[in-house]
Amino acid sequence: MPELPEVETIKRGLAKNIIGKKIIGFDSDWQKMINLPLPRYKRTITGKKIIGVERRAKMLIIGLSDDWRLWFHLKLTGQLVFSGKNKKVVGGHPIKEGFEADPNRFTHATFDFSDGSHLFFNDVRKFGWVRLYKKAELENKLAAMKLGPEPLDKNFTLDAFKQILKKKPNNKIKVFLMDPQNLVGLGNIYSDEVCFFARVRPDRTVKSLKDGEIKLLFNGIKKILPEAIKYEGTSFSNYVNALGEAGAYTKKLRIYQRYGQKCLGCPGQVKRLKLGGRTSSYCPSCQQ
Numbered sequence: 001m002p003e004l005p006e007v008e009t010i011k012r013g014l015a016k017n018i019i020g021k022k023i024i025g026f027d028s029d030w031q032k033m034i035n036l037p038l039p040r041y042k043r044t045i046t047g048k049k050i051i052g053v054e055r056r057a058k059m060l061i062i063g064l065s066d067d068w069r070l071w072f073h074l075k076l077t078g079q080l081v082f083s084g085k086n087k088k089v090v091g092g093h094p095i096k097e098g099f100e101a102d103p104n105r106f107t108h109a110t111f112d113f114s115d116g117s118h119l120f121f122n123d124v125r126k127f128g129w130v131r132l133y134k135k136a137e138l139e140n141k142l143a144a145m146k147l148g149p150e151p152l153d154k155n156f157t158l159d160a161f162k163q164i165l166k167k168k169p170n171n172k173i174k175v176f177l178m179d180p181q182n183l184v185g186l187g188n189i190y191s192d193e194v195c196f197f198a199r200v201r202p203d204r205t206v207k208s209l210k211d212g213e214i215k216l217l218f219n220g221i222k223k224i225l226p227e228a229i230k231y232e233g234t235s236f237s238n239y240v241n242a243l244g245e246a247g248a249y250t251k252k253l254r255i256y257q258r259y260g261q262k263c264l265g266c267p268g269q270v271k272r273l274k275l276g277g278r279t280s281s282y283c284p285s286c287q288q
C-alpha cells in the first residue's frame with residue numbers, strides 16, 4: 001500500500017493535470033468501488049468541475065464544484081491513470097503486464113472530461129474505492145476516523161510527538177508509528193527507515209524510549225518523508241510514480257526489506273522480526 005510519500009507524489013502528478021477540467025461522464029462496473037447507486041453517482045458528478053487535489057494520510061481527495069468531494073483509497077492494488085491527448089500520468093500500483101492500455105479489464109471506474117481526456121481507476125484486486133460526498137459529509141467521515149496529525153505539518157512538533165507517545169506507553173515503537181490514530185502516513189517502509197535512523201529497535205516499547213531517542217525518531221520522520229517525496233516515493237512490490245516510473249527512493253532505502261543482507265551502518269547482518277503482522281528489518285548492532 002502506498003505510504004505518505006507515494007500518495008503525495010500521485011497527488012502532485014494529478015494536480016498538475018486535472019485541475020480545471022469538467023466532468024462530462026462517469027462509469028463503473030464495480031458497485032463496491034463507489035458509495036452511491038451508479039445512476040445517482042453519474043447524475044451527481046456530471047457537469048462538476050475539478051477544483052483541487054489534496055492528500056489526507058494515505059488517501060486522495062479531489063475537490064469538485066458545488067462542494068462535492070471525490071475520496072479515493074488505492075488500497076493494495078489501485079492505480080490512477082490520467083490519459084490526455086499526448087499525455088499519460090500514472091500513479092499508484094502498476095497494472096499486470098500486458099494490460100497497460102487504458103481502459104483495460106482492470107479499469108473499474110472512468111471519469112470523462114470535456115476536453116476528451118479521462119481519469120481511469122484500475123484495480124486488479126478491487127479493494128480500492130472512490131466515494132462521493134458533500135464536503136461537510138466527508139469532513140465528518142474523516143473526523144470519525146480519529147486520524148492523528150500529518151507528520152509534515154508545522155503543528156507536528158517534538159512536543160506534540162511526545163504528547164502522543166505518552167498515550168501509548170506499552171506500544172512497540174514500530175506499531176505505534178504505523179497506527180494512523182497516532183500520526184498518519186507511515187507504513188511498513190517508513191517506520192522501518194525511521195527506527196533505523198534513530199538507532200532504535202522497532203520492537204522497543206514506547207515507555208522505554210529515552211529523550212534523545214524520541215528526538216531522533218522525530219528528526220527521522222521530518223527528514224525521511226520529505227526526502228522520499230523528493231525522490232517520488234519508493235517502488236516496492238508494485239508502486240509507480242505519477243509518470244509510471246518506479247519511485248527513485250528505492251535506491252535510498254537504508255534498512256527496509258534488507259534482512260539477510262549486510263547492514264549499511266556496520267559490518268553486521270540485517271535481521272528481521274514480525275510486528276503487528278508485518279515483517280520488519282533491523283540491525284541488532286546499530287539499533288538498541
Ligand SMILES: [Zn+2]
Binds near residue numbers: 264267268284285287
Ligand atoms: Zn548495523
